[in-house]
Amino acid sequence: MRLMAKTPAAPAPDLDAARRLKILRTYAQCGDSQTRFAAKYGFSVKQWNNFERGFPLSNPVAFQLVKLFPGLTLDWLHLGKADGLPGTLRAELEAAEKAMTSPAATTRSR
Numbered sequence: 648m649r650l651m652a653k654t655p656a657a658p659a660p661d662l663d664a665a666r667r668l669k670i671l672r673t674y675a676q677c678g679d680s681q682t683r684f685a686a687k688y689g690f691s692v693k694q695w696n697n698f699e700r701g702f703p704l705s706n707p708v709a710f711q712l713v714k715l716f717p718g719l720t721l722d723w724l725h726l727g728k729a730d731g732l733p734g735t736l737r738a739e740l741e742a743a744e745k746a747m748t749s750p751a752a753t754t755r756s757r
Contacts, residue, residue, distance in 0.1 A: 659701075660700060660701025660702065661701050661703065661704075662701050663727055664698075664701065664704055664724065664725060664727075665698065665699050665700060665701040667723065667724060667727060668695075668698050668699050668704070668724075669699055669747065670740055670743050670744045670747065671712070671716070671719075671740070671743075672684045672699075673743040673744070673746055673747050674716075674739055674740055674743035675687070675688070675716075681695050681696055681699065688711075688712075688715055689711070690708065694708070704724060704725065709721055709724050709725065712724060716736075717736075718732055718733040718735075718736040719732070719736065720732060723740075
């Protein structure tokens with residue numbers, strides 16, 4: 648009997664982190680356009696799309712986002728911990744999240 652090496656399973660998508668990246672895109676006033684966000688901030692569209700689908704956010708990209716958005720933290724990006732965010736940024740990200748879930752935003756995305 649021959650044993651075959653197991654291929655490591657792909658990590659499960661991190662949908663919470665993906666949602667935070669969508670919130671960040673909304674906060675950056677790029678709305679529903681991943682293409683506009685990627686072009687504006689120097690990412691490839693494919694790469695950004697993968698992150699928003701739950702693929703693991705690479706450290707270099709996370710560090711770049713922290714540099715691009717003053718006050719943004721790695722804890723918020725990776726873990727969703729908002730306690731380290733400056734109050735103004737936290738409020739603006741929460742407003743962006745509400746804008747994403749408003750009935751008008753739902754209607755626009757259809």
